[in-house]
Amino acid sequence: MSINGLEAVQLSKSYHVDSRQIVVLDNVSMTVQGGSFVVVEGKSGSGKSTLLSLLSGLDRPDAGTINLVGTDITDLSEDELAPFRNRTIGYVFQSFHLVPSLTAFENITFPAELNRDRQAAAKAKELLRRVDLTKRMNNFPHQLSGGEKQRIAICRALINSPQIIFADEPTGNLDSVNGEIIMQLLLELRRELKTTLVLATHSREISSKADSVVRLVDGRIENSSEKVNL
């Protein structure tokens, strides 16, 4: 079966603190349909970020396999993963993680330029227009507000038209109004581009907009509620 979404099978991850072993993820399996919007939900410390980092290839599981849009990334080396990430995945983080030495515009074009995309500047300008930040394009991250930074981060995640976006509590550092704007933008843009979105949050309100919700409790999936055509 060729997967245009994501399939994770029996993922486990544990950390060692001193000599104690902390099991963070325990035998987690999940499937995400291509083009869908999936929310990973759970209390703080339940393992959401860890799961997302495994699914997106930022970290390795102790056990299990991950297939991302048709590629088994479980055993890819760091240097094999890099170009794959560049073209296939977009990231949005809670703490924005913009490159401090680059302007807003350069932050957005960076992944496209890595991909040698001649249209990088044009695409970035279009995205900036969409998020209404054309006037801020030459600001450095430290000259932007939290909400502005996250809008830039979304543009950056989208510039290479990735097949899947991972967003880890993208509104966690923002007030409710700004959070709302960000969510709307994210959902709107992903719908237009038909991108798969995997989003971690503990907000019920956001979960309610998802195609499906994965609930994590202490590193295990409690129940996967498939929502049928809302």
Place this chain on the structure above:
Amino acid sequence: MLHFRFIFRQINGSRNQAIIFIFCVALSLLILTSLGGFSSSVRRSMLQDARQLHGADITVHSHYPFSEPLLKAIHDYEQQGIVQGALVHKFYSMARNSRTEKSILSDLKVVEKGYPFYGRVTLLSGREFSEVLKEGAIIVDQVLLDRLQAVIGDTLQIGSALLTIVDVVTLEPDRPVSFFSFGPRIFIAAEDLEKLELIKKGSRIQFSYLLQVHDSALVDRLAEELSASTVKPQENVKTFRNADSRIKRFFENFLFFLNLVGMFTLVLAGIGIQTSLYAMLRESEYTIAVMKSVGATNRFIVIHFLAMVMVLGTAGTFLGLILSSLLQLYFPTLFAGILPANVTLAISWNVVFEGLVLGTIVVGLFSFLPLQRIRNLKPSFIFRKEIGKAPRGILSYSAVLLIVLFFVGLVIWQLEDVKIGLYFMLGLCALIGMTALIAQGLMFFMKKTTPRSLILRQAFRGLFRPGNATRAIIITLSAALAVIFSIYLIEQNLRATFIEAYPPNLPNAYFLDIQSDQKKEFADILGIEAEYFPVVRARLLSINNKPVNRDQEREKKGDNMAREFNLTYRDVLLKDEQMAEGDTLFGHMNNELANKEVVPVSVLDTVAEIGDINVGDLLVFKVQGLPLKARVTSIRTRTESKVRPFFYFVFQEELLKDAPQTIFSSVRIDRAQLAVIQNRLAATLPNVSVIDIASTVEILAGIMCKMSSIIQFFTSFSIVAGLLIVISSIFATRMTRIREAVYFKILGANYSFVVKVFTYENLIIAFSSALLAGLISHVGSWIVCRQVFSIAYQPLLSSTLVMIAGMLVIVVGVGLGASVSILQQKPINYLRDERQD
């Protein structure tokens, strides 16, 4: 009340910067104590004891036998028991070993009993000098034994005498180093002087009367009284207090130059101290802001950071002292060949104390501005991470002024010369100011450039990440490199002019003191065509009736007008001469010249410049006791600055041909043949001195190379200061760099992309610094070569390329070394860092 735990935490929190701070302090201390130790050792063992360096309380020098009134005055004092005297004759002559058929130009010293009055001539056998040097015996340098393949017991022919080698001299108190001599030393007892038959009219002999004054309070008065009995200007009375020795001057100049280099390195180490402290405080900014927001006073905070600086400064001081005592072990190797055997290099407590005081001041001065900044830090910093700005305004300017004043004071104190001290500081400020200005311009340009290549663009961007000390790095690296490279360029150019490119058509052997009646015999022995120049020895008494001030002249660093000159006569220009002023050598006949009261003279432009002599000036010479009035009719200049005989003053033949004279000859000859001729001359014309220019030049080149390597050794410490700042800058931006690397990777860049960005960044820094250094050193060396040495300047392009390449390798290497831990970070570990950008 000090919270030691807090201080410790701060240091531990900024370990890397703390270590760099300590190294910079250690570096300045290392420079202060090792240079201080070296100078004080040299001064103590060689220059301090002026009596020993002088060999007597009073000496009278002359190039002619002493005049009757003077001898009478001395004998009177001797009879009254006030002084004890010893006559010393010094001159060059060939010494020939008839057993090995080898000969060499030697530096003879014929001494009477009593010499030396101070210090001790030490012999290889350990025996007493005065016991060994008897009639018929000679004591020689080891070099002479080697060169003549002689052994103790061999007999040497010197002049007309046959004398037996009885011992080897290991140390001569009044000549601690021998590299100013054209040949090895031979001590001869005064009883043998007559037998040598070398004291002839016109030959160059230095007559010295050494006097020991029993009551040291009388030295100055006696010197004055003796001076009244001398024939001026040829007889010259000096006391050990006002005597100037060439060796002393040489070492003073050398120490002086080393001191300049030391000061320079100290300034750069100071910049390192400042940079690392800035970085350390920047790392603590958050802590400081939090502390302030919960009510800590500025006083509390400043005191604690001051305490931290003191702790680190002390650690650096100790490290510096340890390193400098280790460095002492290397000194004998470093200085081998230019220091006499009796100099023991050791750091005295005095030097350590001096170093401590100066080191503390340096640390204090350079810490002032960074510490000042934490006062200005507002608690609101927690909320808005503004990029910290260096404090401006009256305080910061006065801090800079204080630093400049301190160094001016230090330089003047160390060099004991206000004018040169000020010049040096001015030069240093110009150098650093100029590099700063160009660096600023370069950085402006870099900020504006957006190369097409993504990697390059990232690298350029990286230069401006907050906390990077890009400008400080470029300034220190390029200033340090400029100084080192200039020294190299100048040395290489001097070498190229005088040594390597020794043109094949230039004479390589000089023959001195050929008597007029020996000319034919000499020409027969030589067997090939040679140039002959008559030489008449004379002194210059006055220029335009203004007497030449001997004391003032002798102070001059270059040539002076008070020495004895070699006059010559001929009617034509030499091959390498041109007229600079006047159309013929001796002008046109006029009344004055026709009356023969005044004779025409042609002057070389170099001496004209030293003595401020112009066409039409009246010069009065003293030739063998008789005055000779001369009118300057022309000024000549030399077309090449090469080793070729030249004469300052040229007269008409008919005017000087009857004066007592010798003949000087120069010839181009291969060295094997020269050895044969040298030997035959030593056997038949022993008064003729042979100077093997090639070997003399080789010895000089050796000394020059040695000195420049010593200076470069000390200058290289300034590069270390620059590299420490590179490391400090990388550590200071460690977090930013890690985050950048992590983000690059998340966004799909691979490992090599990140490595390339960091490498290019250092490449840009290294390349700019090297280019800047190259530019400054070429301009500087060009000026020095053309203006100071008047030699042709070769830019040495390949060396420049090697310098640039070396710089690239070093900086990129150090940069990558310091970045290894950054590059190895896994992205995931840093995404958890909740700090916002």
